[in-house]
Amino acid sequence: MLQNQNAFQSSTREPVLAVEDLVVRFATARGAVHAVDGVSLALAAGETLGLVGESGCGKSTLGRAILRLIEPSQGHIRLDGTDVTHHSRSALRATRRKVQMVFQDPFASLDPRWTVGELIAEPLHIHGIGTRAARKAKVADILAKVGLPPEAARRYPHQFSGGQRQRIGIARALVLDPEVVVLDEPVSALDVSVQAQILNLLVDLQETLGVAFLFISHDLSVVEYVSDRVAVMYLGRMVEIADRETLFAAPAHPYTRALLDAVPQIGGDGAPRRPPLAGDLPSPYAPPPGCRFHTRCPTAQARCGSDIPVLRTLTGGHQVACHFPLATVPETA
Amino acid sequence: MSEPVLQVRRLNVGFASRGRVTPAVRDLSFSVKAGETLAIVGESGSGKSLTAFALLGLVPPPGVVSGEAIALEGRNLIGLPEKRLREVRGARIAMIFQEPMTALNPVLTIGEQIMEVILEHERVSPRAAKARALELLAQVRIPDAERRFHDYPHRLSGGMRQRVVIAMALACAPAVLVADEPTTALDVTIQAQILDLIDTLKREHGTAVVLITHDLGVVAEHADRVLVLYAGRKVEERAARDLFAAPLHPYTRGLIAARPRLGGRGAVRARLTEIPGTVPGLAAMPDGCAFAPRCPVAEAACTLALPPLVPAGTGSVACLRVGDIHAAEPERLSVVHA
Amino acid sequence: MSLITLAAPTPHAAPRSGFLWRLLRRPSGVVGLLLLAAIIAVAASAPLLYPDDPLDMVAQPFLWPGQDAAYPLGTDMMGRDIASGIFHGARVSLLIGAVAASVSLLIGTATGALAGYYGGRTDAALMRVTELFQTIPPFLFALAIVAILQPSIPTITLAIGITAWPSLARLVRAEVLKLRNGELVQASIALGAGDLRIIVLHILPNTLAPIIVSASILVASAILTESSLAFLGLGDPNVVSWGGMVGAGREVLRTDWYIATLPGLAIVVAVLALNLLGDGLNDALDPKGERRA
Missing domain, CATH: 3.40.50.300 (P-loop containing nucleotide triphosphate hydrolases)
Incomplete structure (x- = not known):
């Protein structure tokens, strides 16, 4: 399959995680929804792939499907080359050590009745790792790594602020030394001043631990800051993947361009922006035919309404799914 | 009008x-x-x-x-x-x-x-x-x-x-x-x-x-105008253009610096400026300036008395150190955003 | 790495440690707890204060309360000591109430937890069974079971236990369903935790509050059901029970009303105590109250 080969080529190293043509279908009362519709991506060891898109684009569903928290309907998920798409739950438990997740809401994902030490040691318990003393040492070690004092282990989640709770969530995800961590909007619930702390922490941790991040967010500035490569989704489909500099300086897909234009910025000179995208996101129950973006696209042409654009490579790992990609000459900003 | x-x-x-x-x-x-x-x-x-x-x-x-x-x-x-x-x-x-x-x-x-x-x-x-x-x-x-x-x-x-x-x-x-x-x-x-x-x-x-x-x-x-609130108090209020060109209060400056800026990251990733700690709870409000415990330029006087709002350009600011900041890094104020 | 100071520590170190304190700060909790303690004391002291069988005739019948100092609450139409009956009756009521509620708790929690956690067909099947039980009025159902099996303490307890659980099952299911789709459980699955671990360690402890509150109400209603059965003559004939005493006194209600009223009062106090306790527990276990406290 052409698409998959492209996904592999885009990363120079052997991918630790490869998603191939993944489809997640939900049967609902209002009909079937293709929340993720044939998405492929690859994540190399130690890199950060940012995954952006607006609500309903399927980015969170994709993240959860990679962890098999939601069962994919079609396609493959490979970890270190092993296809885990159809692993039984018991076989999956072993692979779960390699892929971990950090959730958006640090209030909801931590059991309020457990101490922080117990919460962080739980993954070690589940996988039968280490003696009691070794686990204790590991908990102390990971607490230090995420910037929490050792006495935090004896306290309960409600005694911490939002930012500190997110540190606990990160510690829990990292205590098993995973190869991949899926971060689902990890800083969206936090105040700006605390966001910076967590973003710096994530960058530091990746440098010391060499873990790969799939960083899911709706916030383009945050994604630009943390990512090596960036993937953009729209209504269940991948529309563009490129390395960070290319994507932010010279996006090829009109949707990516529009997303970037819509971000309100400090330091604008007051010059009028390009007008915002018109119209609403179409209903995921009845996505438009052809290119799903054509109903809102400022440069759409007749064939966009009928032919589905395939993800194709422009230059050096820059892939776009558009019949009429924008000129990829970097703009001078 | x-x-x-x-x-x-x-x-x-x-x-x-x-x-x-x-x-x-x-x-x-x-x-x-x-x-x-x-x-x-x-x-x-x-x-x-x-x-x-x-x-x-x-x-x-x-x-x-x-x-x-x-x-x-x-x-x-x-x-x-x-x-x-x-x-x-x-x-x-x-x-x-x-x-x-x-x-x-x-x-x-x-x-x-x-x-x-x-x-x-x-x-x-x-x-x-x-x-x-x-x-x-x-x-x-x-x-x-x-x-x-x-x-x-x-x-x-x-x-x-x-x-x-x-x-x-x-x-x-x-x-x-x-x-x-x-x-x-x-x-x-x-x-x-x-x-x-x-x-x-x-x-x-x-x-x-x-x-x-x-x-x-x-x-x-x-x-047109911006009023920055911290822990229930106004710390700075200025015309928007002036505030973003040269934020005066250390909290305002921290907020602006903590935010990654779109298109602002070059090939090398500069660390984001953190504001350490968190906003104080209502019940545990510190004496003096509420931002002092997190402030990079706070000194002893900041923790003693509430800084008064003083006129500053197109508005006002409540910070005891604002004069010193001006004197110490005039260049920083002018290049907050090119 | 930035230095982090811990958030202002809250007065109680653990969420659970302050629980009794919170319960005792509420009038309903205090009164309920005191009344229940009194009833337990009465039940515990029965064999010491009244070592003889409370069904024995000990004095002349129809002694009014206060008439004879040896029988402070008087005697009934068969010359049995009413005080002795109430003391021994407390044992029966508490025993049946506690065991029947435990049976309900076990069935209801297991059914609700499995249905809520697994969903789909498991849920549909278990809820169908629950609905089946709910369509039959629990008292009539218990009545029928006791009538068929012959009244004895075990059969009465069982009959009450297996008819009172459906509402609890629905409550637990709703709570579990809420948690099941939340990030707490998703996070546990992502860590590789098995179903049993998730249900026992994460889900049930977090649904404990409504379960405990229902438990106190279940005990109260079990006591009431037992009394009703005994009143109708379907109590264990070999033991004294409050409901049975009310039933026996019914015939002389016009003339010697104290015979039915005194054990009736005991029932009221017991049920009231448990309901007040449930109320107090509800407030004390409310996580929002926890934060406020």
């Missing part, structure tokens, strides 16, 4: 419990002129939403509002009986909310809800009210208004709902529109549409807008 339509003087909002009032907004004064957008910026716990609710007399118990005045077109709203407040609310001062669904009644059509606001405040026939409602729907750029008039809120997208709430808020052409995080729940492309719409309507009707937000990007693009 130069007379402010809304003047808030020494506003205090607190929470009463067991005979004591814990202050959440303290000694807050500001004013907004017709056709002007004042942004109130702050993080969670800054008291910005509470201020918005206080402006409309909507602070729920155990909240307590006191102070000198919330003067709307010369009339003080503090202490006004509920019945009189209701005449003002929706007619002279209106509000839009973060989550539009909470402001809409799920069992009434959007047309009925807009008509209701008009009929509540004005002696007009239902027929005239309906005509106005349709006109308002068109004004907030709802396509196919005639048909949408009969839709229930759940049939609309988040962006469309927020447009309906804006139409309701503007139904009686209020002098002041309070927008409490109006786009936080919306996608970024829809956010741009809604903020542009508010700007356009403001220009057309000369409405004064109080925009409550945590997003400095939104402020930079849509506000």
